Amino acid sequence: MTTVQPALDGTIPTPKIPAARRRAEDYETWIDEVWPKYLEAAASGRTFTFAEIADEHRLPEPPDSHMWGRLATRLKEEGYTRTAGWTTSPRPTVHHSGVRTWKGTAAARRAAA
Template sequence: MTVIEQPTLDGTVPAAAISKARRRVDDYDTWVAEVRPTFEEIAATGSPFLCWKVAKDNDLPDPPDRDHDWGRFAATLHREGLIRTDGFGLTRDKSAVRRWRGTAAARRAAA
């Protein structure tokens, strides 16, 4: 979404406002390189987390294919042994999503 500055009634153009729209990265590998360090830090704590909540709290960009890339990324971290399933949590619209927790290997790697 592009922000278009509109002049005020007195004819001046206001300073650029910070857009509430989330940014999106067009390349999957670039996106992974940007978000992975945050998820490695979260996994190292061993606390349960929801991917959407981590992304929202840390202002992470959206992936190229928002419907599939989050699951693909979480599956990669799971296969690598950094995270494990820890039940289910809810999204803002009350849909069920997986809750994850960092593994002992992730905590050792951070130490």
């Protein structure tokens, strides 16, 4: 049983239930939806993780979780991103494991212009 701490005024706070993420039916549909958001992130010049962008834009999960790695590889191979370092994942399902951080390239900034 979970206990709930009432607020100072005695009210019970609304529970924070994470929104379920939808799953794309196939790779092509998924990549068509997520690709522009990652190009936008790369063009911004900020350092990011793939999970941060997915959470910010409420992007769908791919049909297979290994497709996240394929997306990262494609963006790097096409010259839009480069590796920037490492951080710990904010996703509770991976228990703060290490994840790569990414940064956009000049090609990504040109593509956004």
